[in-house]
Amino acid sequence: MTQSPFAALREQLSDAAAAFAGTPGALSGILSGMVDDVDRALGEQLEIFPVCHHSPGSALAMARRLRDKQPEVIYLELCEDLRPVLDELRNCRLPVSLQAFATELDGFPDAWGPLSVVAPITEASAEYQAIAYALDTPGVELVLVDRSADHVFQWSPQEQPDQPADAVGMEIGDLRPRFAELEEHLLHHGKVRHWSEWWDQYVEQPLAGADYDTYRQVMVLIGSLFRRLGPDDAGRLARDEDRERYMWTRMREHLATSGADPERCLYVCGAFHAASRVEEFGLAAERTEFAITPRTATTWLYGIVPASHSAIEEQFGLAGGSVSIAAATFAKAVSRGGVKPYQLKEHASKRPARARKAASPVRREPLADRLSGFLSRPPVLDELDEAELLGWSVDIVRLARRNGYLASTADAIAVFETSILLAGMRNRARPTPYDFQDAAVTCIEKDTVPGRRDVRRLCEILLGGDRIGEVGYTAMPPLAQDVYDRLAPLGFDLKKRAVHRALLDLNADPALAPCSHLLWILHRLLPDGAVRPIMGSRRLGERSVQESWDLALGHHQRALIELGYEGVTVEQVLEQRLRRRVWDPKATAAVALEAVEDAIVFLGSRRLTEELGARAVELLAAERTVDDAPDVLRGIRRLLAHYRATEPALPDWCERFVTTGYAHYCTLLPSAFVAEDIGVRQVAAMLGFLSSMEGLALSLGCDRAQLELAVRQSHPETPGKVALLWGAQFRLGVLPLAELRERCDELLANPLVIPSFPQYISGFVQALEPAPALTPFVVEVISNAFARLPDEVLLPWLPMLITTLRQEAPELVPVLVREAGRTFPGTLAAVDAWVPPWTARPAPRAEARPVVAGGPVAELLAAHPAAIDAVAALLGCEGGWQPLGQAVPSGSGPAGALLTRHPATVTAVAELLGGGATS
Template sequence: MATETRVFGIRHHGPGSARSLALALERFRPDAILIEGPSDADPLIGYLAAEGMSPPVALLAYQPDSPAKAAFWPFATFSPEWVALRYATENGVAVGFCDLPATVALAVADEPGDRTDPLAILAAAAGYDDAERWWDAIVESASDADIFGAVNEAMAALREHAEHLDGEGAGQESDSAVPVVGSGTAEEDEPVSVESARITVDAHTLRREAHMRQLMRKALKDGARRLAVVCGAWHAPALEGKLGPAAADARMLKGMPKVKATLTWVPWTHSRLASSSGYGAGITSPGWYHHLFTETEQPIARWLTKVAGTLRAHDLPVSSAHIIESVRLADTLATLRGRPLAGLSEVTEATRSVLCDGDETLLRLVSTELVVGEALGTVPDGTPTVPLEADLRAQIKTLRLKQQALERTVDLDLRTDGGLARSRLLHRLRLLGIGWGRLTDSQVRSTGTFRETWTLRWRPELAISIVEASRWGTTLRSAAEAKILDTAQDPDATVGKVASALEEALLADLGGATDGLIARLESVAALDHDVTHLMSALPGLLRIMRYGDVRGTDTAALTRVADSLLVRSCAGLPGVVTGLDAAAAAALRAQIDAVHLALSARDDEWATGTWLSTLATLADRDDVNGAIVGRAVRLLCDAERINGEESGRRLSAALSVGRTAPDKAAWIDGFLGGRGLLLVHDRNLLSLIDDWLCGLDEGQFVATLPLLRRTFGAFESGERQAIGQAVRHGAPTASATGGADYDTGRGVLAMRATAEILGVMG
């Protein structure tokens, strides 16, 4: 029986190509199929029939000793390659990949491929300015088993004009190159003809095609009588017809570099199939293509119904009448343009006009959620993987978490075993650089509640992060412990950095690393004489001591370290507060606030007394930046170490003659510190500030205004209104003195504007 080989030139991730390929394979009935893909991935084909395999998925190849060096080969439900794989699996047909193995692909990953976009050239010749829309109109909207002959013929015509580049010039363009629409080389998308376009085939592409021919020869030699080859349409002309002698292909492949490679299946997403994600063979509308492939009956009506559902989910008024009119408009546009079925261009215009009322913002919403869409595939549990990922899969299953491509928020109650276990898992992943979850700001650690809020989103590239993290251990716990200990052993690690690592270790329940981190913290703290470093470490340690019981962690060993840091901070603080400029004083003030808040939460009499005694020392000095002194007075007042009368006396002294207006404003800024209720309840303090402010001359007022505006602008709107009401009705005001003439009319306008800003106008 004579052998027959058919080459099916497809477009990667094209639903029309996939449907046409399914029809063609049913008609041809091959006994062997070769598919464009890494030839060393053949052992993984058997997993297609396993339970749990659901596209989109991707073949992942990486170097075991350098996991960051990796490559992906994605497949979607509507990918022709996936259709061929499923056909072979379901019909017992021998199947394999025929492209260069991953061991070679990883070694030459830096070599650029062809910059010719054949679809762009054909689209331009047909009068289209968008290759995607041309292919959508001609191929994807219909199914035809005979279309591959026409596609291969068109590609053969293009390759007759192609220039073959040698190994040194592979992927390079000369100065005379003519840009092609969609090729990525044009500054402006101007259609060009076949005659004017520069069409190139680089050396890497020639080697890939040589390897494909070699495997075709092998398949025929092994007994294949009806061989089907599924490859990108651009390669089809190089594989059709007589294969010729193998010697030339062997010489081309000789000496190609290779590296070690490990291959497996990993989940993928629709958004990562999109060309906007940087995927070279990507498409602009994976969600639309998935719909076209899966919805064979009335696809346009079903699509626009889905669009309406999405808009309704966002509380937008869309009725059945809108859907009917949008379907009619899409069909009418297709008829006017001579197309057999409405494509994405027509349904997009119908969506814009009817469902979105011309609102481009709503149209972008539809594009993001539907046209591109989001779907996360799954792979079988038995898929080859590193032990770390196996541990992660087991924990995800036990804790009933779901890997989803769309962002979702989960609230964890740390008082429950399940919530605590999920929190520890997410903290361990974050320590290992596996960014599945992001802890929402303004939650547990800053407020002291028993809840955590996480935003979860699974991304395909996290598979690489897992492989990279596997060098630290075989389980998430052991790997996180090893990594955090290694980080803390950095010779340049500061007290704050080690303290933060210790806090993260306790949040992640890394008991095996706690003792080592505490010992490291003690040694680093003993050698670090920078008071700011010591103070930066204190709040985190005090948080651990306070909330450790909530997480079931033993924090007794931290007390000795925290007390030591507090004593050293209190001893060194008076020496570092001198000679500070405004920026340095603001930074130190923030650290003082953080330590004071943490000590207040600790509620330890000795620690609080030691700290307040240090603040009292600062409050009595006149050689310290006013922002620091004012803050010390305010904290002592809040702690009831000094009363309101004493606060007023100190404020009066700070505003006395002999100090510059900016110094006085800095003192007030430090004293008030973003909280204005003190002025609302203490009319004496408000009167002192009001008297001082009204007594400023024009130059002093202009110099002081920016800082005072920042101070009062930080108050809540209700506080500002209450202060304004107090000034208007309760607090005495100073009378202006001096011989200057004042414009009463302008003053009234200024006072009225001020009253409106403060919100006290009736």
């Protein structure tokens, strides 16, 4: 048996563990086990390429290895059902994310939906190099071997949260310590702030110029270390091992069916999985059977969505700017030469395929120990690149000035020197981007941030920025393509990441009406900011003739693409969403009425409107609460007004909604008046429904006695509901206004009631909903309270009144203000002489009967007796006129009696005509 090349290293580590711990034990087992994992992974017949995601070192090593080996089959750790969308990567600008999306679940809890799996792809990643090589090289097959998106959720713990997450991220080469203690130890002794900086200093930089064998051995060693020092999480470890069994099973199946030579294949996986210890590991494994469960009946949709460096960092818990720095490091290494990365070419499939040279026989070099030298050799310190650091320092000062900082040349010098100082304190001769970032924050950012960006963010922009990907037109789903095609008449390239201002004059250019209609639907479906109306509106019975829009579809391309997973057109997506909304178990009648309104405004489908309206009737009849009564009242009022203005007759569902609501609210009214959890606003909305719909309901067969009986059975106790009940009784004619005024006077005269009188006022204001005729009376009540209450009572009482009205009746207060404006005098001078109309009494009749003397008024009336005779006849007076100039006794004749009872009118007419006294 051939001795392992790592025998000497294993023995050396065992001796070191014994010397460190005193006796061989767990530490020795861990160290020797790590060496065994490296020996096992690198000795496998199928070549394993361990990677770390978004690692420029892994990307460079992959590019070199692909050019040297020229493999014919690449097995990639990625969800196997994402393979069809990889061909569309050539039409995209990275970074982007491969996405699997499901809304119609079958086999998963409904609370999990919608399900989404994303796998981000960046240029500075080994997997992109492998994908680009495989897709652009004739005769090379790319096989994805990881579990499907369906299995991702099949293997998820069943105690998933009820609220759906944004997405489950799939990261190739997830390489990070599995528990906080180890990571904290590494960061402390490495003198770094976060994990990304530790990885850059102790892995990326040492491996930048390493050969391929050293790279593989170090990566597997790190993966084995984190695997063996991970937390005792049996569930997570079991899922990781099942993934490894899954991948090896798929690779063996492909080799058996394709007949490919394992020597011409390459297996790309995370370093954590390269150090796997499952029994199914390797082509010569003793155990080769692993039962893969079938997928559920859930329908999965696949596509590509834009991604960004910041989104990737947030999704996978990386430090801010780390992905941008990795991209800048990769670009710098490429510009220096020595390696030529692979890059997908757009529409490469349309070009004639180049003939591929016959692959030469692969001769594997004997495995040699490169770890011993790498671990025992001190790291090579890069020399200071003064030109690079000086350029960074000058550029960050220039960028800081543009963003409002008072930076100067002295700050640039300070950043330069501080970067070198920090690097020396951290045992490196060449400052890294992280050293430069810390120095810039220290030297430039003083006490405040003058603009939107702090210095740390400016450094990220300087070193690469938050690059945002873009999905090409041909790689989009049909819905997104349809949206761009239908908006083409606007004349903008909406795929660009810019905010376009679109001005639509629909009278001058009626051809833009379809664009306007589409924009309103997108405004309804997409998140805020994607399509924002500046001028114009779209409501029931309302259409704008001029509109102005801010369009930022390029910034929200992902949301538009995800709409394509739900349907072929935006109209279909909106229809499906409306149906799901009204058939949701938590749907209410108010929600259904909103859906009906949206269907009328945006879709104009009579069939859908009837369907949603019938559902609204069902929901209203089944409701046992009145929490949504205000929304129901407003919704049905708008719909009835729309149908009365546009249709010859009301739809059948509207009539059934009114009759059902009338009987429903009459039944619930007595209990709602006394229920503590039902507010005055809800009861007022019920009464408003019964009052405003009464005429229509009675014409459709309802009985008014049902409402009268419900009001009689109501016995509220709280002040607001008591006042509301009085308003309802006034509306029904049971309570005269004089008696209602007496009750309010009694309340104001009772000192025990004064503190709660604002609640009575709130109830009266709410009563304006069912009884608008009470508006002058409510103004009278409030005026009397202000007039009669002393300041020591009124001043503490006012805040409560204002708060109560604001909370309970904000939309009814303007009605009171308008009524008060009509009641009170319009000038300050008229206030002193003003007499409230509710306090004015008719003048007592004098014992002597007044007479009407001659004058211009008498002459006017005598010249035109027909007018007065007609008025007298309407009033039921009989008699005739006496000659002009004679006294007319009160009551002698209809005109005389009429003028005698209303002398103020005669006086006003006389003054208007310029006459003197008339009575």
